[in-house]
Amino acid sequence: MSKFPRIILGVTGSIAAYRAAELASSLTKEGVETDVILTDEALRFITPLTFAALTRREVYTSANDGMRDGQPAHISLADQAGLAVIAPATAHFIAQFAHGLAPDLLTSTLLATHAPVMIAPAMNGKMWHHAATQDNVNLLRKRGAVFIGPEEGLLACGYEGLGRLWPVAEIANEILARLKSKKKRA
Numbered sequence: 001m002s003k004f005p006r007i008i009l010g011v012t013g014s015i016a017a018y019r020a021a022e023l024a025s026s027l028t029k030e031g032v033e034t035d036v037i038l039t040d041e042a043l044r045f046i047t048p049l050t051f052a053a054l055t056r057r058e059v060y061t062s063a064n065d066g067m068r069d070g071q072p073a074h075i076s077l078a079d080q081a082g083l084a085v086i087a088p089a090t091a092h093f094i095a096q097f098a099h100g101l102a103p104d105l106l107t108s109t110l111l112a113t114h115a116p117v118m119i120a121p122a123m124n125g126k127m128w129h130h131a132a133t134q135d136n137v138n139l140l141r142k143r144g145a146v147f148i149g150p151e152e153g154l155l156a157c158g159y160e161g162l163g164r165l166w167p168v169a170e171i172a173n174e175i176l177a178r179l180k181s182k183k184k185r186a
Contacts, residue, residue: 004179005082006033008115010106011051013041015156016088016122016165021046023087025054026172032179035060035077037106039093065105074105078113085175086110087148088122088165091133098136118178120148120171125161148174 007027011020020036027034036051037060048059058064060073068076086093086106093106102108110117119140127133128150137147149166165171 004030004032004176006035006080007175007179008077008081008084008109008113009034009036009051010039010084010086010089010093010110011036011042011046012039012086012088012090012093012106013044014088014090014122014165015045017042017045019165019168020087021050021054022168023171024051026168027175028055030172030176032175033057035081037061037077037109039104039106041090041092060105062105074108074112077105077109078115081109081113081115083118083175083178084110084113084115085118085120085171087118087120087171089119090121091123091127091130091136094119094121094133094136094140098139116178117145118148118175119145120166121150121163122165123150123163124157125159125163128163146178 009024011017024034024036034055038048040062048061051059065073096107097110102111148171150162151164151166152162153164
């Protein structure tokens with residue numbers, strides 16, 4: 001049995017998706033059981049095999065989103081999660097989640113869980129600063145979502161600005177602090 005609650009690590013379609021593999025590895029080394037859900041867009045950047053090797057757990061995609069433990073996968077994953085982390089989170093994902101859209105396993109799972117949600121955005125700075133994105137972020141914050149980042153720096157698109165995924169070690173530290181405080185309260 002893990003010393004921490006099980007978590008969901010949702011990975012969306014950002015160039016920063018490769019950094020989520022490092023995050024999954026760090027969490028696994030700390031003893032965190034991590035159920036990874038990759039969106040179809042994330043699969044354009046990284047494969048399930050990478051996460052399966054690093055977490056030693058099944059990885060969930062639209063290809064295997066059927067039944068799990070006798071329940072629909074999104075319900076089983078939602079019920080077993082002590083925390084949900086989306087890293088990286090795109091503007092598209094943030095908009096879907098803010099408006100209760102559930103076109104995939106990740107958003108369906110998030111709508112079904114009572115677990116706290118942490119979101120680590122990664123996108124072009126112009127997208128991050130857009131009024132629609134900021135409205136969606138504020139709406140999710142009002143509902144209790146915690147945002148980790150983004151940070152300032154050179155972006156994959158070549159621009160400099162706010163929009164980079166926070167450093168993986170800092171994201172992992174935030175997750176572990178949340179899990180430790182949750183365990184103390186339990």
